[in-house]
Amino acid sequence: MGISQEISYRLERLILDGGLAPGQKIPSERQLATRLGVSRAILREALHELQGRGVIETHHGKGSFVASIVPSTADLDDRSPLMHLFAGHPRTLYDLLEVREQLEGQAAMLAAQRATSMDRHRITKAFRMLESTDPMSNAKPDHGFHQAIVEASHNPILVHVLNGLKNMMLLTVQASVANLNPREEMRHSIMRQHKQIYQAIMAGKPTAARKAATAHVRFVGDSMRSLESQGAKVIRISLNSEAAAPGTSASP
Amino acid sequence: MGISQEISYRLERLILDGGLAPGQKIPSERQLATRLGVSRAILREALHELQGRGVIETHHGKGSFVASIVPSTADLDDRSPLMHLFAGHPRTLYDLLEVREQLEGQAAMLAAQRATSMDRHRITKAFRMLESTDPMSNAKPDHGFHQAIVEASHNPILVHVLNGLKNMMLLTVQASVANLNPREEMRHSIMRQHKQIYQAIMAGKPTAARKAATAHVRFVGDSMRSLESQGAKVIRISLNSEAAAPGTSASP
DNA sequence: AATTGCCAACTGGTCGGACCAGTTTTTTCG
DNA sequence: CGAAAAAACTGGTCCGACCAGTTGGCAATT
Numbered sequence: 001m002g003i004s005q006e007i008s009y010r011l012e013r014l015i016l017d018g019g020l021a022p023g024q025k026i027p028s029e030r031q032l033a034t035r036l037g038v039s040r041a042i043l044r045e046a047l048h049e050l051q052g053r054g055v056i057e058t059h060h061g062k063g064s065f066v067a068s069i070v071p072s073t074a075d076l077d078d079r080s081p082l083m084h085l086f087a088g089h090p091r092t093l094y095d096l097l098e099v100r101e102q103l104e105g106q107a108a109m110l111a112a113q114r115a116t117s118m119d120r121h122r123i124t125k126a127f128r129m130l131e132s133t134d135p136m137s138n139a140k141p142d143h144g145f146h147q148a149i150v151e152a153s154h155n156p157i158l159v160h161v162l163n164g165l166k167n168m169m170l171l172t173v174q175a176s177v178a179n180l181n182p183r184e185e186m187r188h189s190i191m192r193q194h195k196q197i198y199q200a201i202m203a204g205k206p207t208a209a210r211k212a213a214t215a216h217v218r219f220v221g222d223s224m225r226s227l228e229s230q231g232a233k234v235i236r237i238s239l240n241s242e243a244a245a246p247g248t249s250a251s252p
Numbered sequence: 253m254g255i256s257q258e259i260s261y262r263l264e265r266l267i268l269d270g271g272l273a274p275g276q277k278i279p280s281e282r283q284l285a286t287r288l289g290v291s292r293a294i295l296r297e298a299l300h301e302l303q304g305r306g307v308i309e310t311h312h313g314k315g316s317f318v319a320s321i322v323p324s325t326a327d328l329d330d331r332s333p334l335m336h337l338f339a340g341h342p343r344t345l346y347d348l349l350e351v352r353e354q355l356e357g358q359a360a361m362l363a364a365q366r367a368t369s370m371d372r373h374r375i376t377k378a379f380r381m382l383e384s385t386d387p388m389s390n391a392k393p394d395h396g397f398h399q400a401i402v403e404a405s406h407n408p409i410l411v412h413v414l415n416g417l418k419n420m421m422l423l424t425v426q427a428s429v430a431n432l433n434p435r436e437e438m439r440h441s442i443m444r445q446h447k448q449i450y451q452a453i454m455a456g457k458p459t460a461a462r463k464a465a466t467a468h469v470r471f472v473g474d475s476m477r478s479l480e481s482q483g484a485k486v487i488r489i490s491l492n493s494e495a496a497a498p499g500t501s502a503s504p
Numbered sequence: 505a506a507t508t509g510c511c512a513a514c515t516g517g518t519c520g521g522a523c524c525a526g527t528t529t530t531t532t533c534g
Numbered sequence: 535c536g537a538a539a540a541a542a543c544t545g546g547t548c549c550g551a552c553c554a555g556t557t558g559g560c561a562a563t564t
Contacts, residue, residue, distance in 0.1 A: 052304025061555035095409040102354040313526035
């Protein structure tokens with residue numbers, strides 16, 4: 001390992017062990033570089049590494065601060081590169097929706113063909129829950145409905161792929177629910193679309209199911225796109241919200 | 253945001269969007285710095301950030317390499333349960349083909365819309381190689397052609413998903429090549445289909461490209477199904493065929 | 505005295521060049 | 535031809551300078 005790696009390691013220890021609280025300021029680059037006996041360039045590389053890991057935040061002219069990370073928020077594997085890419089690159093949302101359009105259409109079609117009675121039961125249950133739940137509740141019911149359909153496709157590959165995208169999918173569903181549901185007419189459109197998908201699958205109409213599902217995903221994408229173009233901030237779903245502004249230090 | 257942040261962003265984009273596979277080498281620091289118009293110091297800071305996020309790995313004297321992305325969908329290597337399932341249950345082949353039908357259709361469509369001149373060049377190169385190679389050679393050229401198209405879709409999610417299925421995909425392509433190519437008329441059909449896909453993408457006809465691609469995958473599936481129903485043993489493909497180190501076979 | 509305005513001293517951000525240290529390729533010579 | 539030496543890569547580290555935001559205090563003005 002190079003020196004910069006070692007420095008980033010020592011810095012992290014310093015922060016974690018040293019009891020530096022989130023939001024707390026760490027010494028200036030020049031100070032740290034001198035104290036640790038390395039050049040400022042190397043020190044900066046180490047800082048960038050910690051930055052990449054989300055350990056610190058840096059603000060021009062102010063300094064670097066310990067980020068407020070709860071290391072055990074293992075809820076979703078936030079820190080995965082893809083996850084981060086998604087959070088940082090809004091376009092990725094639409095990329096995902098493009099893929100979902102195909103995959104969910106496929107799943108709905110296969111579900112219409114292959115769903116067993118137990119599958120139908122599960123789908124129905126998820127659908128009911130979707131109807132009854134508060135519109136603004138979290139995205140779980142919505143996702144559950146889609147999930148039930150996917151599993152009814154009886155295609156292990158499809159299930160596996162969609163499962164691999166689950167976390168990101170949850171985010172897009174969350175985004176769509178948060179942004180679209182508040183709009184009265186949109187919520188109705190989405191509900192109608194869900195109903196169409198549901199009925200097509202139950203009626204065993206593969207083509208109709210596929211069309212309904214792809215149309216639904218496309219509708220969500222188009223809607224969010226148009227919302228976004230109207231200036232609405234669509235994608236702002238912070239992975240681990242709150243980010244302790246630097247000025248949170250208590251008055252001395 | 254500072255320049256180094258922007259650089260790391262662009263780099264990340266370059267890596268995932270460009271479909272750079274894990275393990276692949278990225279250009280040297282001096283090259284990248286020049287190409288992106290920044291100093292080497294800043295370029296290195298950006299690299300360290302990606303390093304901190306686990307996107308790349310760096311080795312002294314050798315270079316920087318794309319790290320294996322995310323464990324979720326990626327890496328269906330041999331010992332994977334799904335891989336095993338596949339070997340044991342031929343039907344999984346058709347499941348995969350079902351999914352491929354959608355995904356490759358999507359990829360071809362997007363490629364027809366978004367391929368850059370460099371993408372076109374790569375696709376053309378892969379296509380040429382596909383025409384010239386011996387029909388019975390391994391499946392690499394065939395897969396390379398499809399891969400080039402997928403990467404031209406400029407949808408990181410799509411690239412990621414297909415990449416995760418790469419190993420299994422290689423097997424299906426291998427299976428199709430081994431079983432279908434020996435049949436004169438089938439080989440011609442497949443070649444014609446490849447040509448249709450190629451021309452549609454080059455001509456920038458998204459719909460035609462999608463249709464050609466889905467039709468192609470469907471044809472492969474249907475053909476193998478019919479072959480199988482005639483009593484041919486279709487799936488007998490050993491799992492660890494190639495993938496061996498450069499020092500191949502070695503028959504003493 | 506209170507306010508305003510400005511300047512100096514922080515902070516991080518960027519640059520270029522130089523040199524060291526591994527790795528790979530090319531050249532040279534036995 | 536083959537092995538050793540040299541050159542041409544690669545990343546790793548350092549220095550010194552300068553740019554760009556931020557902050558606080560000092561001084562001139564009101």
